[in-house]
Amino acid sequence: xxxxxxxxxxxxxxxxxxxxxxxxxxxxxxxxxxxxxxxxxxxxxxxxxxxxxxxxxxxxxxxxxxxxxxxxxxxxxxxxxxxxxxxxxxxxxxxxxxxxxxxxxxxxxxxxxxxxxxxxxxxxxxxxxxxxxxxxxxxxxxxxxxxxxxxxxxxxxxxxxxxxxxxxxxxxxxxxxxxxxxxxxxxxxxxxxxxxxxxxxxxxxxxxxxxxxxxxxxxxxxxxxxxxxxxxxxxxxxxxxxxxxxxxxxxxxxxxxxxxxxxxxxxxxxxxxxxxxxxxxxxxxxxxxxxxxxxxxxxxxxxxxxxxxxxxxxxxxxxxxxxxxxxxxxxxxxxxxxxxxxxxxxxxxxxxxxxxxxxxxx
Amino acid sequence: xxxxxxxxxxxxxxxxxxxxxxxxxxxxxxxxxxxxxxxxxxxxxxxxxxxxxxxxxxxxxxxxxxxxxxxxxxxxxxxxxxxxxxxxxxxxxxxxxxxxxxxxxxxxxxxxxxxxxxxxxxxxxxxxxxxxxxxxxxxxxxxxxxxxxxxxxxxxxxxxxxxxxxxxxxxxxxxxxxxxxxxxxxxxxxxxxxxxxxxxxxxxxxxxxxxxxxxxxxxxxxxxxxxxxxxxxxxxxxxxxxxxxxxxxxxxxxxxxxxxxxxxxxxxxxxxxxxxxxxxxxxxxxxxxxxxxxxxxxxxxxxxxxxxxxxxxxxxxxxxxxxxxxxxxxxxxxxxxxxxxxxxxxxxxxxxxxxxxxxxxx
Numbered sequence: 218x219x220x221x222x223x224x225x226x227x228x229x230x231x232x233x234x235x236x237x238x239x240x241x242x243x244x245x246x247x248x249x250x251x252x253x254x255x256x257x258x259x260x261x262x263x264x265x266x267x268x269x270x271x272x273x274x275x276x277x278x279x280x281x282x283x284x285x286x287x288x289x290x291x292x293x294x295x296x297x298x299x300x301x302x303x304x305x306x307x308x309x310x311x312x313x314x315x316x317x318x319x320x321x322x323x324x325x326x327x328x329x330x331x332x333x334x335x336x337x338x339x340x341x342x343x344x345x346x347x348x349x350x351x352x353x354x355x356x357x358x359x360x361x362x363x364x365x366x367x368x369x370x371x372x373x374x375x376x377x378x379x380x381x382x383x384x385x386x387x388x389x390x391x392x393x394x395x396x397x398x399x400x401x402x403x404x405x406x407x408x409x410x411x412x413x414x415x416x417x418x419x420x421x422x423x424x425x426x427x428x429x430x431x432x433x434x435x436x437x438x439x440x441x442x443x444x445x446x447x448x449x450x451x452x453x454x455x456x457x458x459x460x461x462x463x464x465x466x467x468x469x470x471x472x473x474x475x476x477x478x479x480x481x482x483x484x485x486x487x488x489x490x491x492x493x494x495x496x497x498x499x500x501x502x503x504x505x506x507x508x509x510x511x512x513x514x515x516x517x518x519x520x521x522x523x524x525x526x527x528x529x530x531x532x533x534x535x536x537x538x539x540x541x542x543x544x545x546x547x548x549x550x551x552x553x554x555x556x557x558x559x560x561x562x563x564x565x566x567x568x569x570x571x572x573x574x575x576x577x578x579x
Numbered sequence: 580x581x582x583x584x585x586x587x588x589x590x591x592x593x594x595x596x597x598x599x600x601x602x603x604x605x606x607x608x609x610x611x612x613x614x615x616x617x618x619x620x621x622x623x624x625x626x627x628x629x630x631x632x633x634x635x636x637x638x639x640x641x642x643x644x645x646x647x648x649x650x651x652x653x654x655x656x657x658x659x660x661x662x663x664x665x666x667x668x669x670x671x672x673x674x675x676x677x678x679x680x681x682x683x684x685x686x687x688x689x690x691x692x693x694x695x696x697x698x699x700x701x702x703x704x705x706x707x708x709x710x711x712x713x714x715x716x717x718x719x720x721x722x723x724x725x726x727x728x729x730x731x732x733x734x735x736x737x738x739x740x741x742x743x744x745x746x747x748x749x750x751x752x753x754x755x756x757x758x759x760x761x762x763x764x765x766x767x768x769x770x771x772x773x774x775x776x777x778x779x780x781x782x783x784x785x786x787x788x789x790x791x792x793x794x795x796x797x798x799x800x801x802x803x804x805x806x807x808x809x810x811x812x813x814x815x816x817x818x819x820x821x822x823x824x825x826x827x828x829x830x831x832x833x834x835x836x837x838x839x840x841x842x843x844x845x846x847x848x849x850x851x852x853x854x855x856x857x858x859x860x861x862x863x864x865x866x867x868x869x870x871x872x873x874x875x876x877x878x879x880x881x882x883x884x885x886x887x888x889x890x891x892x893x894x895x896x897x898x899x900x901x902x903x904x905x906x907x908x909x910x911x912x913x914x915x916x917x918x919x920x921x922x923x924x925x926x927x928x929x930x931x932x933x934x935x936x937x938x939x940x941x
Contacts, residue, residue: 239896239898519928519931519932521921521924521927521928522921522924533911533912533913533914534601534912534913534914534932534937534940535913535914535916536601536913536914536915536916536917536925536928537916537917538915538916538917538918538921538924538925538927538928539917539918539920539921539924540902540905540916540917540918543902543916545914545916547914549895550895550896551895551896551897551898552895552896552897552898552907552909552914553898553900554897554898554899554900554902554905554907554916555898555899555900555901555902556900556901556902558901559883559884559900559901562883562884562900562901563898563900565883565900566881566883566898566900569881570881570896575896578896
């Protein structure tokens with residue numbers, strides 16, 4: 218029986234995707250949308266990508282508000298595979314809860330956590346890298362899959378690679394570093410650092426033990442919920458809001474207990490409309506793109522002299538004249554017009570609408 | 580009894596206003612819209628501006644399709660004051676029909692034609708200039724009101740001034756010239772040429788006689804309709820499609836029979852969104868404008884770092900980030916995003932939609 222027979226996928230499906238407003242909303246976050254125009258949402262794509270590895274050994278952890286939408290989109294999975302967080306408590310609580318449940322359920326389990334709202338161009342290569350990570354995780358390592366950078370991005374954290382471990386393509390992770398400046402990013406890329414995509418592969422017990430070394434109460438609270446799921450509602454609101462990276466991965470790397478498996482399979486977190494445009498551009502390149510980049514019905518888009526990203530999501534005709542680098546996102550109740558270089562600032566509009574009490578629009 | 584007691588206003592209400600799409604449509608052209616944000620449409624503004632001069636001596640000439648809308652907007656006028664053209668035959672036919680009717684109705688009539696879709700900042704000064712033009716027209720001149728240029732515009736024709744006539748502020752019109760290049764426009768402005776705003780003041784019989792010298796059949800067809808209005812439907816489609824400028828004003832000027840009265844009352848033909856932005860800007864300047872220029876509810880517009888003209892006409896929120904010189908026009912079924920410097924090219928979108936059979940949108 219191989220490690221992969223006990224390999225479980227944990228899919229945290231959370232995050233507002235504020236920078237993808239007005240497409241992404243609190244009520245319908247990014248992972249519920251088809252952002253590649255291929256007819257599957259990011260969540261469905263994530264499921265499809267993992268299914269050949271895990272069959273039904275897959276857990277989705279999502280907000281209580283989104284549980285029904287997740288079940289609707291993943292029609293084939295058992296309702297028990299979708300865990301509902303009573304409230305958002307960041308990734309350590311979400312992934313830790315799944316770890317505590319799996320620790321009890323399958324003593325030989327190795328789990329991998331993969332966000333529901335990322336895009337991966339080459340799922341086959343992704344699965345090969347994950348399988349390699351799982352073998353290393355089975356030996357007791359906390360394994361992270363580090364993405365081989367395609368450019369000196371400033372929007373991701375990086376992972377410094379240390380010595381090679383025994384297996385080919387597996388290295389000690391020397392350090393996790395925060396999102397860098399443009400200059401530092403170039404240095405990281407030159408030194409062979411990987412992007413931190415938040416993909417962790419680990420035995421559930423190892424993860425919880427590492428957490429217990431930093432915060433024993435947190436680890437035992439998670440194991441307590443697994444022991445008696447009735448306590449979830451009471452215990453959950455007391456859990457710390459902290460990312461797995463900070464709670465476990467960084468201290469464990471400092472202690473020499475993290476491995477990194479480099480992966481090169483066309484990864485993107487679709488963080489904003491600039492990133493979305495790049496993904497759609499890449500998808501269209503093979504089709505000899507001549508017009509604008511359109512996510513939706515190209516018949517609705519009239520463009521003259523414009524290098525535009527247009528999302529015609531309201532059914533209305535969208536005409537764009539004489540504008541390069543432009544982003545137009547048209548939804549039934551809100552319209553965004555910006556440029557790709559200002560894609561990060563979309564969250565300011567959302568903040569402003571929230572201040573104005575327009576929760577209906579965010 | 581003064582000339583003004585027999586002064587009639589003729590208001591041609593036609594023209595698609597294609598460069599103001601998607602606000603202006605075939606079914607609801609420019610003159611039916613409130614483009615200044617002051618609560619009156621251009622047609623209503625035109626009526627209000629003329630009423631102190633003419634009371635109910637005002638005729639609107641419009642397409643049969645728009646007669647009901649005109650009557651609805653001008654609730655106080657008599658239905659007989661609104662002449663319906665069976666089809667669009669350009670300005671000579673439209674204004675000539677009104678002239679033929681007035682020639683029969685009031686032997687002492689002097690008429691002035693003023694388009695329904697222009698904006699005038701100072702109606703008092705406008706009326707003073709019109710009154711001066713009417714006195715000269717009563718003497719038998721074809722009088723045009725020439726607009727004193729505020730800049731070397733390339734979008735208007737110009738009028739070359741000749742010798743001063745007897746009355747103060749009245750000159751012979753030496754020549755009508757077509758829309759110039761930028762360089763020629765600067766020369767025209769330096770030489771004191773006026774913009775041709777298509778405003779003609781003339782005794783109806785003089786206008787028809789001048790037409791008769793160029794095209795006797797056209798003049799007698801118009802007089803024939805006035806003689807027996809039942810023949811309108813049959814005769815109308817046979818009339819030439821020609822502008823009054825070409826049919827009458829240009830040859831009459833060459834013959835020394837046209838006078839020009841310069842006017843300086845803040846005129847604009849609101850030809851495109853650049854022009855609209857300038858008008859709204861000027862209107863807002865006194866109000867210490869700090870944000871975007873909005874035609875509509877400013878509460879619907881969220882703007883960050885953008886010098887934008889936004890028309891939120893669908894009720895949806897419009898967010899614009901990091902774009903200068905931008906125009907966003909949001910209507911229930913179509914959206915336009917362009918820049919003010921490309922405002923002329925909006926008609927290309929309309930042409931393209933028509934080619935695609937999307938008459939519902941044009």
